[in-house]
Amino acid sequence: MIVRKGRSTVQIERTQSAVSYAILITFVLFVVFPFYWMIVTSFKGESQMRSVVSMFWPSPFVAENYEHLFKKTEFVSWFGNSIIVAVSSTFLATAVGTLGAYALARLKFLGRAFMASTVLITYLVPPSILFIPLYAQIRNLGLADSLTGLIAAYPSFTVPFVTWLLMGYFESIPVELEESAMIDGATRFGAFRRVILPLAAPGLLASALYAFTQAWNEFLYALVFITNVKLRTLPVGLSTFITGDVYGWGYLMAGAVLTTLPVIAAYIYLQKYMVEGLTAGSVKG
């Protein structure tokens, strides 16, 4: 923004910044309140919930919801399932996406432009028109009701996204770096491995995190493919806690807190890369 230091503009700038902060605080409250409410609820005891005292703060602080979650539900298994599915999908998507994105961004071969378009279009095709035929296919392969089935299906959305995102990264790396490595005697593969991959590391990290988040958050496929209670992933498992009774909300919110933690922790830790990746992945202007 422009900085003009006239005497008359100081007043205007003050007003502007007051308005900015007012709007900012409104946004922050709107965004943060549901999370605040989730955390507060998770530490409230059943008696407090029923009596509506001290609405906005746990009194007393109790861990009973978390105890219930660990001892009386399948939450721990679901957490494990989500980890297995999300980590496997992330590795698969990042490996396949990295190779493909490099080829589509840098190499010259027949069908490259067509494949690049296909990847983008695949990324845009919504899961809601694919989930039934995919389910039929997974069932025919005997993978219904197994984590393997989910791991097999998740690349349908993680791979196109990762590939598209990384194509942007590879295109932004100056081609001269590769050329000079090859003048120095490196093969193209050598240049890719020793020059390009290290430079694309932030991009790899961002896309891996996105693949992880997408797989961790996925709901529709997991809801349809899995019937065995023990094999559910976290989003589907949590959604089965909806009972309509007051008591259910405590441990439901405790589960919600623990489901949100891994992605938020990763996000806070690597915010810079993720914000960059987010804007590069969809809108690079």
Added chain:
Amino acid sequence: MATVHPSSSPLPGGERVGVRGGFHPDVAPRPRAALEVTLRRLLGPDYRMGFLFVAPIVVLVLALVAYPFCYAVYLSMTRKYVGMAPVWVGLENYVRLTYDGFFQRAVVNSFTFTFASVAIKTVLGMGMALVLTSKIRFRSFWTGVLLIPWVAPTVVSALNFLWIYDYSLGVLNYLLVHVFGVLSHGVGWLSEPGTAMSSVIGVNVWRGFPFFGISFLAGMKAIPGELYEAAAVDGATVVQRFRHVTLPGIRNIVMIVLLLSTIWTFNDFAIIYILTKGGPGGATMVLPVLTYEIAFGAQRLGEAIAVALYMLPPLAFVIIVLSNYMRKGRTR
């Protein structure tokens, strides 16, 4: 893809991957080498590494998107129940849906849900981007905070709001009745037909607007500061600067985000499924939830896929327009 890749230089080292005996290019070409030259001319200089690297994607796209999609189109023209063989019925499913009142209502609801959500997200996203470009302290911290709804699992957010909207013990009614005193008694936000649609739109907006904001912000940052300075010198007001400098500068990004979000919102399943399952009495029934209900509630797969594919022509149109915008954004 119209990208011009300055890659694959004419440097000899770059093209010799995996070519045996290629160390003496001046030696008269042996048949093998001649074949190699022809192949390279036909398939491109980097065809070996290119094909090898792209092969996994080709396999995945064929197996997980292309084949299921074709199978879906076929199934939508059959009468198919779970566990039974499909019976060909042509366009019967589509014709029946066209005259089905419940389906028609779901179509209208889907459009209402999508357009209202996208419009509100655009306004809020623009507000968010403008606030984050103005002079505030700890800007990157606030950016990070405002982006959290976008990163958090959708299901968790939907469950949070299910609890917030709860009729008897939900905090929204508590705030409106006891804290602010705006209402005399609580509202069944999700159980009354009059408020259910607005309530689910609210959740979609809450989750989705940060993506609009962060994308608009990226676009605004890319506008050269001199343009604003020139406008200021010419005496342009804040509003004029926004209209004549900011908006034209982010037009492409706005188009991309609008179209992208239109696709996502139209196909949003989790929020409505968790909050209302399409109720009360179909007031929030949208096509993805209807697809799921017909497929796994009524077990009529053929009809369910017809519901999902009914909107394919407009969807395909949006996808093609959007992918052109996104590729343009890349090559610029």
